[in-house]
Amino acid sequence: MAKIIICALLCVAMFGSMAAAASGGCREANGTSPVSGSCDAYIECKNGVAEEKLCPDGLLYNEKSTGYPCGYPIDVECTQAQSRLQAAQPTEDCPHQFGYFRKGDAGNCGQFMNCDAGRGFVFDCPEGLAWNPATYKCDWPDQVEDCDAEAFLGFRCPALAPKSELLGEQEADYTFHPSQDNCQVYFICIEGRPRRIGCGEDQAFNQELKQCDDIENVPNCSSAIREKGAQIKAARLHAKKN
Incomplete structure (x- = not known):
């Protein structure tokens, strides 16, 4: 009885190996799988027949995809050793096709x-x-x-004042600065590098509060900007009532 079971198991193993060989390297009858050493090539199996394919230039094979097997590099984790890619196909506009x-x-x-x-x-x-x-x-x-x-x-952050033992360390590692061209814009300097912040159409940067405020509370805005802000604010209030 034991000999019969062993023979049966051997037959199953041999049949499985033959089926895998007949499928041309397909793990499943239909699906895709990676190509060793490549990030943009893949094996596509249809009804057990394998065919090696390349993703379009600029895209990589995404083994986790349940649809189209190629994706942007940021969405693909390629860990192939010594991975190779097809040669770029640049155009007048683009360094890669995709x-x-x-x-x-x-x-x-x-x-x-x-x-x-x-x-x-x-x-x-x-x-x-x-x-x-x-x-x-x-x-x-x-x-x-x-x-x-x-x-x-178009804005360079001013140098931070040197730390003083008498004054103690600075309270914050970021500073606020109004735009010289637009009262509705200001800059935040973080570690010496700027970020541009725009206030709403009916607001402007209040230097005392270090934040956006009603435009009527910011005296350094031009009369044209203040008038436009007042019109926008009135229109919004009217829309809320209706």
Whole structure:
């Protein structure tokens, strides 16, 4: 009886090996799997027939995807040893056929380009923010490694006063500074690097409070800005009543 069971188990193992060999390396009859040593190649199996494929230039194989198997590098964790990628296929617009890329130099960090099949589409980050290639998001310029926040924002943080044993340490490691061009804008300097903050349309930066305030409480705004702010505030109050 024991010999019969052992023979049966051997037959099952041999049948499994033959089935795997017949499937051309497929782990499942239908699905995808990675190619050893590559981050943008993959094996696609259809009805047990395997075919090696490449993701489009700029995309990587995403083993965790339940749909299209290729994704942006930020969404893919490729841990292949000595991984290789296909040669880039740049166009006049794009460094790769697909992907997101910053447009501009270190002093012009606020635009990025979405490349789709080699065609580039340019987008602007919200004012005061820079494109962060590490996160694929618009971010504070001081958080973007290759962005010159001072040049980009047109504002340089003043040097911090030296610490004094008599006065003690500084209360905060950030300071507030009004914009010289727009009373509705101010800068926060964090560790010597600026961030641009815009107040609402009916508000302005109050230097005494170090925050945005009703525009009527900020005397250094021009009459035109104050009038426009009053109109916007009145329109909002009217809309709330209705």
